[in-house]
Amino acid sequence: MSANPxxxxxxxxxxxxxxxxxxxxxxxxxxxxxxxAWRGIQTAALWAWNVVLKPTFAALMVAVRFVGRVA
Incomplete structure (x- = not known):
């Protein structure tokens, strides 16, 4: 079998x-x-969005606005 991996x-x-x-x-x-399993994936994705990603993006936006005002 010489197919590409x-x-x-x-x-x-x-x-x-x-x-x-x-x-x-x-x-x-x-x-x-x-x-x-799909319900578990949905729950985990929702948790990741609400607890990790959304606050991280909000903090990044605050930092970018601060740099924009200072620069």
Whole structure:
């Protein structure tokens, strides 16, 4: 098998996604697991935005405005 390693990685990801979609449509317990995982991802992303990113961007804007006034 002399395929490019990146091609093999992309094919593996595509196969994994196809398997998850097939299992999601076929078995209810897989659907429940995927939905629970997605809710966890949403919760983590929302936490990261509200607790980390939003305050960081606000502080950066304050710093940029300060530098703009001083310069």
């Amino acid at each position: 990146i091609t093999l990685i992309v094919l593996a990801i595509v196969a994994l996604v196809a398997a998850v979609i097939y299992a999601y449509k076929r078995w209810g317990w897989v659907r429940n697991v995927v939905q629970a």
